[in-house]
Amino acid sequence: MKEKNFLWSGKKVVSGFFITIAFLMSLVTAQTTLADTDDPTPANGSHYQYNEASYYDKSTSSYYHGVWTDAKDAWNNTGAFTWNEDIDPNCLTFTSSVSENTGAWADATGMTWNNVTVDNMGNQTGAKIYLNRYNLKKYGYSKQERTYVAEHELGHAMGLGHNEEGSESVMNPANRDYPIETCDIDGVNAIYNSQSSLSSSSTVDIEYAKDYSGKNGVDTLKNDAQDILMGTITNSVPHTSDSEDGNTYTTQTLKISKSLKGNITGQIDFNQAGSDSVKVENSQLLERGDSVIVMLNKDDAGNYYVIDDGQGIFLSQLSNNQVNNNLNDLKTDGGPSGFIRVSDQSSYMENTLQ
Numbered sequence: 133m134k135e136k137n138f139l140w141s142g143k144k145v146v147s148g149f150f151i152t153i154a155f156l157m158s159l160v161t162a163q164t165t166l167a168d169t170d171d172p173t174p175a176n177g178s179h180y181q182y183n184e185a186s187y188y189d190k191s192t193s194s195y196y197h198g199v200w201t202d203a204k205d206a207w208n209n210t211g212a213f214t215w216n217e218d219i220d221p222n223c224l225t226f227t228s229s230v231s232e233n234t235g236a237w238a239d240a241t242g243m244t245w246n247n248v249t250v251d252n253m254g255n256q257t258g259a260k261i262y263l264n265r266y267n268l269k270k271y272g273y274s275k276q277e278r279t280y281v282a283e284h285e286l287g288h289a290m291g292l293g294h295n296e297e298g299s300e301s302v303m304n305p306a307n308r309d310y311p312i313e314t315c316d317i318d319g320v321n322a323i324y325n326s327q328s329s330l331s332s333s334s335t336v337d338i339e340y341a342k343d344y345s346g347k348n349g350v351d352t353l354k355n356d357a358q359d360i361l362m363g364t365i366t367n368s369v370p371h372t373s374d375s376e377d378g379n380t381y382t383t384q385t386l387k388i389s390k391s392l393k394g395n396i397t398g399q400i401d402f403n404q405a406g407s408d409s410v411k412v413e414n415s416q417l418l419e420r421g422d423s424v425i426v427m428l429n430k431d432d433a434g435n436y437y438v439i440d441d442g443q444g445i446f447l448s449q450l451s452n453n454q455v456n457n458n459l460n461d462l463k464t465d466g467g468p469s470g471f472i473r474v475s476d477q478s479s480y481m482e483n484t485l486q
């Protein structure tokens with residue numbers, strides 16, 4: 133950072149000299165930093181009162197206990213936050229792992245529930261922090277990579293949100309390769325050194341094995357989707373479980389107006405992460421009457437689910453009232469329609485999503 137400041141000021145004074153140095157700088161920059169890393173890493177709006185918290189580790193295997201211990205130590209070594217392992221099983225914050233491939237867990241490598249309990253000031257007092265052994269094994273994560281995911285999940289509990297797609301941050305939305313970086317430490321310091329306002333709404337962060345964020349990710353998403361369907365949500369039934377697996381999802385019923393990929397017709401039920409009372413980061417609960425394009429896969433239990441949740445949901449740009457008036461247009465394909473992806477609000481024409 134110091135070098136960069138020096139060079140920018142040098143540009144105005146010695147322009148010929150600058151060209152040489154700028155060339156050298158571009159080499160250094162290309163090797164040491166990636167584009168699109170926010171520093172500090174953003175906050176997710178939930179956090180403990182102080183930069184210290186205790187957790188109970190429910191892991192029954194020494195392997196996963198070791199993963200959580202390594203992740204804890206990594207955060208403690210930054211000096212920005214202190215995690216204490218508690219021997220009390222009733223500790224309000226806990227780490228654990230599941231082996232799940234249905235509902236919100238389908239394709240997810242980890243999940244963190246923030247604000248499971250809060251104090252009367254709205255400060256978080258409890259969080260539920262999970263790794264999903266099923267997908268970590270399925271996608272061949274090494275123990276070190278699982279530790280990075282564990283550091284990421286602890287980061288959510290501490291109050292960090294996601295850094296950018298492609299960022300060099302432990303909070304990269306699909307982190308597998310990065311340890312805690314300077315931007316992440318800066319993010320934690322920003323949270324606990326400021327008097328930021330608190331929200332006590334329940335949120336859940338879900339990690340996916342693949343990252344489909346960004347415009348280019350849509351091509352991968354389209355490729356991975358078993359079915360791409362356009363239609364109207366006719367029913368929405370939440371299943372909120374507070375059981376140990378933390379599974380929360382909503383079963384959506386879609387009346388299909390058009391199949392853009394695959395050959396399903398008529399009506400289909402699929403699962404969306406989240407419920408009517410739990411907000412999923414970067415997603416939006418589908419409501420009855422919503423006109424959507426959804427990209428679906430089938431899990432090993434035979435249930436359809438939205439790939440990467442918000443990244444696989446595209447809402448019609450028409451308002452609900454307009455949708456009712458224009459439903460025939462959608463049904464009969466009266467020309468391409470505009471859709472907005474709920475995860476990043478980027479817009480797409482219907483014919484670019486098939």
Ligand SMILES: [Zn+2]
Pocket residue numbers: 284288294305337338339
């Ligand atoms: Zn995350």
